[in-house]
Amino acid sequence: MGAMPVGDLAWWLGLLFGAAPLLCLAAYHAADAWYRAAFFLAHGKKRLPPGHMGIPFLGETLSLLWYFKHARRPDAFISAKKLAYSSSGHGGDGGDGIGMYRTHLFGSPSVIACSPAANKFVFQSPDSFGIRWPVPELVGVSSVVNVEGGAHARLRGFIIAAINRPSSLRTIAAVVQPRVVAALEAWAAKGSIVAAAEVKKVTFANICKMFVSMEPSPLTAQIDNWFGGLVAGLRAFPLDFPGTAFHRARKCRRNLNAVFRAELDSRKKAAAIKTKEEEEKELESCDVMGGLMQMKDEQGNKLSDDEVVDNIVSLVVAGYESTASAITWAAYHLAKCPAALARLREENLAMAAELGNGKFITHEDIPRLKYTAKVVEETIRMANIAPMVHRVARKDVEYRGCTIPAGWSVLVWVRSLHTDPENYLDPLVFNPDRWDEPAKPGTYQVFGGGYRICAGNMLARLQLTIMLHHLSTGYEWELLTPEAEIDYLPHPRPADGAAMLFRKLAKKAN
Ligand code: HEM
Numbered sequence: 001m002g003a004m005p006v007g008d009l010a011w012w013l014g015l016l017f018g019a020a021p022l023l024c025l026a027a028y029h030a031a032d033a034w035y036r037a038a039f040f041l042a043h044g045k046k047r048l049p050p051g052h053m054g055i056p057f058l059g060e061t062l063s064l065l066w067y068f069k070h071a072r073r074p075d076a077f078i079s080a081k082k083l084a085y086s087s088s089g090h091g092g093d094g095g096d097g098i099g100m101y102r103t104h105l106f107g108s109p110s111v112i113a114c115s116p117a118a119n120k121f122v123f124q125s126p127d128s129f130g131i132r133w134p135v136p137e138l139v140g141v142s143s144v145v146n147v148e149g150g151a152h153a154r155l156r157g158f159i160i161a162a163i164n165r166p167s168s169l170r171t172i173a174a175v176v177q178p179r180v181v182a183a184l185e186a187w188a189a190k191g192s193i194v195a196a197a198e199v200k201k202v203t204f205a206n207i208c209k210m211f212v213s214m215e216p217s218p219l220t221a222q223i224d225n226w227f228g229g230l231v232a233g234l235r236a237f238p239l240d241f242p243g244t245a246f247h248r249a250r251k252c253r254r255n256l257n258a259v260f261r262a263e264l265d266s267r268k269k270a271a272a273i274k275t276k277e278e279e280e281k282e283l284e285s286c287d288v289m290g291g292l293m294q295m296k297d298e299q300g301n302k303l304s305d306d307e308v309v310d311n312i313v314s315l316v317v318a319g320y321e322s323t324a325s326a327i328t329w330a331a332y333h334l335a336k337c338p339a340a341l342a343r344l345r346e347e348n349l350a351m352a353a354e355l356g357n358g359k360f361i362t363h364e365d366i367p368r369l370k371y372t373a374k375v376v377e378e379t380i381r382m383a384n385i386a387p388m389v390h391r392v393a394r395k396d397v398e399y400r401g402c403t404i405p406a407g408w409s410v411l412v413w414v415r416s417l418h419t420d421p422e423n424y425l426d427p428l429v430f431n432p433d434r435w436d437e438p439a440k441p442g443t444y445q446v447f448g449g450g451y452r453i454c455a456g457n458m459l460a461r462l463q464l465t466i467m468l469h470h471l472s473t474g475y476e477w478e479l480l481t482p483e484a485e486i487d488y489l490p491h492p493r494p495a496d497g498a499a500m501l502f503r504k505l506a507k508k509a510n
Pocket residue numbers: 144145156159163314315316318319320322323326380385386389390446447448449451452453454455456457459460
């Protein structure tokens with residue numbers, strides 16, 4: 001074989017160094033040009049929010065995965081946009097920045113909202129932004145997270161009443177503590193634990209008790225397993241054939257519905273022979289399922305059986321991993337911040353001494369734990385358990401000179417508020433004292449905002465406070481790998497699950 005003629009070589013080199021990069025550039029801008037052209041045809045001179053739609057088909061999903069999974073710098077995904085598209089250079093609402101960017105993520109053309117004003121606008125405009133679950137059956141067709149409008153307001157009223165009314169929180173505070181105390185004793189007996197796994201177990205045991213009065217058994221272990229399958233399927237691509245996560249999730253959902261329906265039926269049979277007074281007395285101290293079954297709205301109507309079952313499943317999905325994750329993060333940060341732990345311990349030992357005789361704290365004692373409340377808020381701020389909240393534009397929506405097209409996804413990027421140094425000094429430092437002052441308006445959206453703000457936020461805070469009380473008064477712990485990497489997907493957590501040495505304090509106060 002002879003050598004390649006010089007002319008051919010020059011042609012190939014020209015293609016490589018000239019045309020190939022041009023082709024890549026053209027491919028990179030093709031999707032953005034396509035969406036802009038389609039937008040121009042439909043809307044004329046109106047403007048899309050600033051941003052870029054990424055590469056064809058995949059959009060910016062790979063870039064997001066790179067920042068979250070590979071670089072482990074999730075906030076750089078948004079900072080890069082702020083730098084690129086806000087003429088003030090520091091994003092937010094400054095310069096041309098409107099706190100919104102167009103992009104293409106998770107298979108949909110999308111707008112990211114990431115400033116206090118833009119997020120507020122999305123959260124508080126239910127007529128403009130709704131919810132869209134790829135498969136409503138998985139989250140529950142008649143569940144509060146799936147319904148909209150008047151039906152949502154009605155259901156939400158029932159749920160808030162069942163889990164946030166003082167009598168519920170009082171009962172919950174009392175029923176969760178024996179399990180917390182027993183779990184902590186068991187951790188100390190082991191000496192070394194993976195906190196994320198252990199916290200999950202005790203959180204689930206408490207959920208079973210609070211929601212349906214079930215004690216740990218082979219059935220609750222099975223229920224836990226089904227919840228795991230359901231949550232995995234909610235995050236999976238909806239491919240429905242045997243072997244896929246989505247297929248398994250549908251099966252898990254059916255099993256969960258069946259098991260809670262059986263529980264509901266047996267309660268209805270038992271209720272049929274109760275007097276009205278017995279029923280009313282029970283409502284004061286019953287579990288969440290009992291509350292949902294018995295409550296009536298202003299017209300005297302109760303929830304249907306399907307609504308009770310769908311919403312019990314939704315409440316477990318919403319409140320299980322989130323609460324467990326917050327508790328794990330609290331233990332993690334306190335292990336790294338001995339000064340905060342010392343002050344937490346001092347406050348809680350004083351409370352334990354005041355209560356005396358190893359008495360449990362009550363719902364009424366909690367407002368007096370002022371420093372503990374600051375540890376709770378700081379933990380939840382830093383944990384960023386829900387980095388973003390999903391909505392969809394119901395119609396073309398105008399916002400500060402830009403148009404969000406109907407049907408586009410809207411991602412309310414709440415995480416970026418909590419890690420922005422403009423909102424929180426040294427945002428990545430765990431500092432409960434920052435809560436001596438309230439956060440700047442609109443910069444604390446850990447529980448979302450507007451008409452869908454987390455219905456269980458009081459319950460989450462209550463459980464975290466109770467755990468902190470028993471941890472700080474009775475135990476000490478140290479991380480085995482303090483410099484362990486952080487995984488950010490699907491939710492932030494220490495990659496080693498916060499493995500730690502765990503032992504009783506030399507002198508236990510209660
Ligand atoms: C630290 C723990 C928690 C965090 C960070 C959290 C976060 C959130 C967020 C961001 C939303 C808003 C979703 C949206 O706007 O679409 C939400 C909604 C919700 N959360 Fe939580 N949550 C937590 C614990 C809980 C608990 C313990 C429960 C109840 C057992 C719960 C029940 C709900 C429900 C029912 C909704 C839907 C409200 C609605 O659509 O009206 N959450 N949560």
